[in-house]
Amino acid sequence: MRLADQAAVRAAAAAGPVVALFVLDDHRPAVASAPEPWRQGWAMGAAQRWWLHHALASLDADLRKRGGRLVLRRGRSTEIVPAIAADVGAEAVHCLGHIEPWARDDEEAVAARVKLEIHEGVLLVRPESVRTGTGGRYRIFTPWWRRMREQMPPARPAPAPAKMDFVADVTSDRLEDLKLLPTNPDWSGGFTVWQPGEAGAAARLEDFAGRAAAYDEARNMPSVEGTSRLSPHLAMGDISVATIWHAIADAVPVSAEPYLRELGWRDFAANILDLFPDHGEVPGREVFSKLAFLDDPEGLRAWQQGRTGYPIVDAGMRQLWAIGWMHNRVRMITASFLCKHLLIDWRHGERWFWDCLVDADLASNSLGWQWVMGSGVDSSPFNRVFAPVGQSAKFDAAAYIREWVPELRHVSESRIHAPWESGGVKGYPPPIIRHEAARARALEAYAAAR
Structure with a gap:
C-alpha cells in the first residue's frame, strides 16, 4: 500500500508503463495439516478490511497525482x-x-x-538467510536475533519513483463494490483514531521518533502512549520496515535497540511461519494437542465482550473492539486469561484477534498466542499464568481502565484493580472465576496432558 521504498513499484516503473493492480482475494485456505474445526482459512478479518478500504483510497490518490490510478478487482x-x-x-x-x-x-x-519478478520489502531479511553455524534454521529468538543482527542495518529506504507511466483503459471495479466497510451496524466509529495509508504511516513514525527514547520503559505501561502504534501500517505495507528501522536508529541512536529488537521479533515470527506453515492452527509442542480445553461459550463471550470482572482484561477487550488495536502488554494478559484462567482453546482467541485487529498478521498473531499459551517452539512456560490484578497494579493501568471501562471511572486507585475485594461496583460484573482456582485448574489440566 505504498510507493516509497517499494522495490516492485520501482522495478516496474523503470521497465515501462505500469498497471497498478490490487486483487481482493479471499481464497486464503488453511494448510492441509490443520485439524478440524480450525481448517477454515484466513480470509482478511473485518477490522483489517476497514483499514484496507482507506489504504486503497490513499494509494489511488497518490497514483492519480502521478497521472495513473489503482485498478481494483475481486476474485482469485x-x-x-x-x-x-x-x-x-x-x-x-x-x-x-x-x-x-x-x-x-x-x-x-x-x-x-x-x-513473475518477486522483490524483497516485507521483512528485514529473508527468513532462510539466517542460519546456524552448521547451516540449520533457528527456532529460538535470542540466538536468531544475534545472527540476524549481523545482516543489519537494512539498506536505506529508496524514495518513490520520480516518474511513472501508466497503461490506460484498463477497467477497474469501484472501491465501494469491494464492500470492505461495515454496515448495519457500522461498528467502526472509534477507528477514526487511525489514518490508513502512506501519509498516515509517515505521520505516525514522526510522532513516535520523538518519543522513542522512552520506549523501553514506557512500552509496558497501558496508560501512556509508549508504543509506536505502527503495527497496522506495517501489516498492510503502508510503510516499509526498513524505513522505520532507520528513522528510529537515527532519532535515538543510543537507545534504539529495544525497539529494533521488537522489529526483529516480527521477522522471527515470519521465520517460524516459514518453518511451520500450520503454526496458526497446530501447536508447536505435541503435549498441547492433548490438553483438555473447556467448551465454554458463555466464558468466551464474556471475554470477547470485556465482561470478565477483571478490569485490566475487560479494558483490553473493549479497546480492541472500539479501535481495532490493543496495547501489547494487555494482549499478553488477555490471552493468558482466555487460555489459562478460562481454559479455552487459544485458537478461539487467535481467531477473535484476527477478525478484530487492524494489525492482524498470521505470523505475529500465531506466534503471540502460542508464546502465551506455552505451545510455541519458543514460548513462555505454561505455568506462567499472568495474575491480572498483579499485572494491572504493577504496570499502573488505572487510567487505562478508566478510559475503557466507564463503570469504574470513579473508582479509587486503591480499588480499581480488584473492585470486588471492597464490595464491588454497581453495574460491573464480579470475577467470572477467581485467580487462585483458575490457576490450579489450568496446572492440573496441563499435568494430565503431560
Missing part, C-alpha cells in the same frame, strides 16, 4: 493477474514476496503463467 488472483497481464501485453508482473502459505502458493501459480 491466480486467475486475474495473468489474465490482465495477457490483456495488456505485460512483459512481467512485479510484486513483493510474502511469507504466508497461501501467498507462496499463489506466487507459484502465477509464475507458471507469466514472468
Whole structure:
C-alpha cells in the first residue's frame, strides 16, 4: 500500500508503463495439516478490511497525482493477474514476496503463467538467510536475533519513483463494490483514531521518533502512549520496515535497540511461519494437542465482550473492539486469561484477534498466542499464568481502565484493580472465576496432558 521504498513499484516503473493492480482475494485456505474445526482459512478479518478500504483510497490518490490510478478487482488472483497481464501485453508482473502459505502458493501459480519478478520489502531479511553455524534454521529468538543482527542495518529506504507511466483503459471495479466497510451496524466509529495509508504511516513514525527514547520503559505501561502504534501500517505495507528501522536508529541512536529488537521479533515470527506453515492452527509442542480445553461459550463471550470482572482484561477487550488495536502488554494478559484462567482453546482467541485487529498478521498473531499459551517452539512456560490484578497494579493501568471501562471511572486507585475485594461496583460484573482456582485448574489440566 505504498510507493516509497517499494522495490516492485520501482522495478516496474523503470521497465515501462505500469498497471497498478490490487486483487481482493479471499481464497486464503488453511494448510492441509490443520485439524478440524480450525481448517477454515484466513480470509482478511473485518477490522483489517476497514483499514484496507482507506489504504486503497490513499494509494489511488497518490497514483492519480502521478497521472495513473489503482485498478481494483475481486476474485482469485491466480486467475486475474495473468489474465490482465495477457490483456495488456505485460512483459512481467512485479510484486513483493510474502511469507504466508497461501501467498507462496499463489506466487507459484502465477509464475507458471507469466514472468513473475518477486522483490524483497516485507521483512528485514529473508527468513532462510539466517542460519546456524552448521547451516540449520533457528527456532529460538535470542540466538536468531544475534545472527540476524549481523545482516543489519537494512539498506536505506529508496524514495518513490520520480516518474511513472501508466497503461490506460484498463477497467477497474469501484472501491465501494469491494464492500470492505461495515454496515448495519457500522461498528467502526472509534477507528477514526487511525489514518490508513502512506501519509498516515509517515505521520505516525514522526510522532513516535520523538518519543522513542522512552520506549523501553514506557512500552509496558497501558496508560501512556509508549508504543509506536505502527503495527497496522506495517501489516498492510503502508510503510516499509526498513524505513522505520532507520528513522528510529537515527532519532535515538543510543537507545534504539529495544525497539529494533521488537522489529526483529516480527521477522522471527515470519521465520517460524516459514518453518511451520500450520503454526496458526497446530501447536508447536505435541503435549498441547492433548490438553483438555473447556467448551465454554458463555466464558468466551464474556471475554470477547470485556465482561470478565477483571478490569485490566475487560479494558483490553473493549479497546480492541472500539479501535481495532490493543496495547501489547494487555494482549499478553488477555490471552493468558482466555487460555489459562478460562481454559479455552487459544485458537478461539487467535481467531477473535484476527477478525478484530487492524494489525492482524498470521505470523505475529500465531506466534503471540502460542508464546502465551506455552505451545510455541519458543514460548513462555505454561505455568506462567499472568495474575491480572498483579499485572494491572504493577504496570499502573488505572487510567487505562478508566478510559475503557466507564463503570469504574470513579473508582479509587486503591480499588480499581480488584473492585470486588471492597464490595464491588454497581453495574460491573464480579470475577467470572477467581485467580487462585483458575490457576490450579489450568496446572492440573496441563499435568494430565503431560
